Amino acid sequence: xxEKKDGPQAGLSDWGIPGTYIFDHTRSRVGFELNKLAYSxxxxxxxxxxxxxxxxxxxxxxxxxxxxxxxxxRDWLALTKHHGGNIYYIYKLGAATGSGLYHMGAQMRGETYxxxxxxxxxxxxx
Amino acid sequence: xxxIVAGIGSSHVPSFxxxxxxxxxxxPDWKPLFDGYVPVREWLRDTVRPDVxxxxxxxxxxDFSLDRVPTFAIGVRDxxxxxxxxFGTRPLxxxxxxxxxxxxxxxxxxxDEFDLTVCQEMKVDHGMMAPLPLLFSHDPDxxxxxxxxxxxVIQHPLPTARRxxxxxxxxxxxxxxxxxxxxxxxxxxxxxxxxLHGERFGHLSETFxxxxxDLIARDPEELCRMTHEEIMAAAGAESVELIMWLVMxxxxxxxxxxxxxxxxxxxxxxxxxxxxxxxA
Ligand SMILES: [Fe+2]
Numbered sequence: 001x002x003e004k005k006d007g008p009q010a011g012l013s014d015w016g017i018p019g020t021y022i023f024d025h026t027r028s029r030v031g032f033e034l035n036k037l038a039y040s041x042x043x044x045x046x047x048x049x050x051x052x053x054x055x056x057x058x059x060x061x062x063x064x065x066x067x068x069x070x071x072x073x074r075d076w077l078a079l080t081k082h083h084g085g086n087i088y089y090i091y092k093l094g095a096a097t098g099s100g101l102y103h104m105g106a107q108m109r110g111e112t113y114x115x116x117x118x119x120x121x122x123x124x125x126x
Numbered sequence: 127x128x129x130i131v132a133g134i135g136s137s138h139v140p141s142f143x144x145x146x147x148x149x150x151x152x153x154p155d156w157k158p159l160f161d162g163y164v165p166v167r168e169w170l171r172d173t174v175r176p177d178v179x180x181x182x183x184x185x186x187x188x189d190f191s192l193d194r195v196p197t198f199a200i201g202v203r204d205x206x207x208x209x210x211x212x213f214g215t216r217p218l219x220x221x222x223x224x225x226x227x228x229x230x231x232x233x234x235x236x237x238d239e240f241d242l243t244v245c246q247e248m249k250v251d252h253g254m255m256a257p258l259p260l261l262f263s264h265d266p267d268x269x270x271x272x273x274x275x276x277x278x279v280i281q282h283p284l285p286t287a288r289r290x291x292x293x294x295x296x297x298x299x300x301x302x303x304x305x306x307x308x309x310x311x312x313x314x315x316x317x318x319x320x321x322l323h324g325e326r327f328g329h330l331s332e333t334f335x336x337x338x339x340d341l342i343a344r345d346p347e348e349l350c351r352m353t354h355e356e357i358m359a360a361a362g363a364e365s366v367e368l369i370m371w372l373v374m375x376x377x378x379x380x381x382x383x384x385x386x387x388x389x390x391x392x393x394x395x396x397x398x399x400x401x402x403x404x405x406a
Contacts, residue, residue: 015355019325020363024282028192039191042210080323087323087364088186088280092212101140105327105395119328122393124155126141 012082023086031084033062038089041096050096076104102126128227128304130312132174132386133378133403134166135342135371138183138256138315139396143216146259159398162389163260166402169386170261171269174404176311178224179262180231180297182275182373183253183315186211195281196243198293200235201250201274202228209249219264221250224271227304231273234300240293242275250274257315270311279316279367287357287369288350294376301377314374318390318397321362328395334361335390335397338368343385343403346375361397375403382406 013026021027028035037058040046050057058068070078074097079085094104106116117123142159150156170176188209190196206221232244254274262269275297278284285293294312301310318335321327334357341348349372357366389400 015358017326017355017359017363019327020321020358021324022282022358022363023280028281032192035187035192039187041212042188044210044214047212077324086187086192086280089192091322092187095212101322102395105322108323108327109325116328120394122155122158124153125145125159125393 012084021081027084027086029084031086034067034079034083034085035089037061037063038085038092041092047096074099077108080108128301128306128308128310130298130301130377131176131309131405132170132311133374133383133405134261134311134313135339135374135399135401136257136261136313136315137317137396137398137400138253139398140211140252140256141394142256142260143252147216155393158391158393160260162387162391162400166387166400167261167263169402170311171263174311175309176270177308178227178273178310179270180273180275180301180310180312180377181254181258181315182277182313182370183250184277184279184367184370185209186251186253186280188251189249190276192281195278196276197278197285198240199243199245199248199276200228200232201245201248201276202232203246203248206248206250206272206274208255209251211251216255218255218259219267221254221258221274222268222271224273227271227306227308228273230304231297231300234303235293235296238296238299240296245276248274248276253315257313261313275373277370277373279370282354284354284366284369286354287352287372290369290372291346291350291376291379294373295379297373298377298380312374312377314371316367316370317361317365318368318399319361319365319392320396322364322395324363326362329362330392330395330397331361332390332392332397334365335392335399338371339388339390339399339401342371342375342401343383346372346379378403378405
């Protein structure tokens with residue numbers, strides 16, 4: 001498998017905290033174009049263009065196939081764990097595709113949104 | 127001469143925005159948060175009466191991008207618009223700056239060997255805008271002028287906790303050398319415990335947060351000794367932004383401080399802390 005094209009990037013750091021993917025140089029390098037795309041969605045016109053034609057919009061950036069595929073699948077865990085996505089940037093992709101932070105988080109935990117909310121103390125504060 | 131009269135440590139959780147704008151002050155799930163800010167806002171308005179707030183916050187990929195990441199930056203304008211974080215902006219007036227004081231701080235701090243990136247155009251995101259209306263009135267316009275200090279707490283390597291504290295000390299010296307009679311409050315924002323990515327999403331630690339709230343007033347030296355790894359392992363990867371509270375604490379370090387208010391609430395995914403310190 002050509003990892004660079006198809007799979008998770010090699011050489012990502014492990015800081016030894018379970019379930020945690022620290023945004024250091026290993027991820028920022030790999031995720032540079034991905035985070036750049038997400039950052040562009042702070043512009044309302046770009047949000048419209050992205051919503052209208054995701055594939056055409058993604059083609060403007062130098063993403064790997066695996067990164068594009070993770071966006072297509074709305075796989076927030078893979079984007080942050082394997083593809084160098086920083087959550088504060090990826091969050092803008094979530095907003096543009098109708099996933100709020102807690103929906104993204106539930107998926108990253110491997111839970112439904114409802115299951116995740118049950119783990120919180122006062123779930124109205126969201 | 128200008129004088130630092132108080133310090134505030136406050137979370138800057140984005141959900142404060144819609145809750146505040148939607149006036150959920152009496153909503154039982156939000157009340158413990160908003161009630162904590164009322165006495166602090168009144169104390170600032172009636173007793174402290176600051177002219178300027180130095181607000182230490184971080185950008186969350188809203189205006190700064192990963193093209194260039196300044197470790198420390200300062201805004202030097204008279205006005206700061208809100209950044210669009212992906213879903214428009216909030217119904218709040220633009221933040222008023224104090225370009226004269228900002229440039230003075232930039233010059234003094236850089237000659238004091240803290241090499242700030244100087245920003246003449248800068249939009250501010252929830253790092254500043256989540257707590258600002260909870261602390262200062264904005265109707266019809268903001269009650270204070272703001273000097274924004276921006277810290278990279280997103281892309282490692284981050285500045286150390288101790289470096290943040292020392293930057294605060296340099297800001298304290300810079301303010302004290304400003305000739306105008308101004309009362310200045312320093313606001314350190316961010317945290318508390320939270321993690322927003324990975325399978326560990328939602329990690330909280332009230333124990334860590336309570337310890338931080340105690341030590342920030344009483345023994346900041348112990349917090350300065352903490353590594354990023356220690357903070358992230360105990361309180362979640364994104365909690366490391368708490369180091370920005372140490373800029374605030376450093377700015378007050380010249381004299382004794384008195385803790386005036388303390389509030390803590392952790393309803394969802396972030397420990398929401400608030401502390402106020404009066405310079406003695
Ligand atoms: Fe933050």
